[in-house]
Amino acid sequence: MPFANADAAEYWRSAEKEELALQKCKGCGAARFPARHLCPVCWSDQAEWSRASGRGTIYAATVVRRAPSPEYKDMVPYVLALIDLEEGPRMITNLVGDGALNWRIGDAVRVTFERRVDGVMPQFELVGNG
């Protein structure tokens, strides 16, 4: 699990409740991910958290078949994906569940939450599969 810095703390608290949360700029309204102090659109430092729909589409993905390090040995093959969220931000994540290896660009996905020993990790699954 990534280190939960102050900007991202609410993201991880929401994940514990199985909610996907995004920062929304109070200046221009843009949603952003990952969490950060300044809006990348208008540079405002005023933001609020809002619950995302959890829906998105696949922008790009790849199937990892060779473990990048020994800890990943039992996880391959797995899918690393770039998901365009309905709210706008593009999120790097894993695609999991039935049919994940047969992803296609543009496929509809929805968030799902994996409980790990060190916390809850938002991931995505294909809609209509599982």
Ligand SMILES: [Zn+2]
């Ligand atoms: Zn802004």
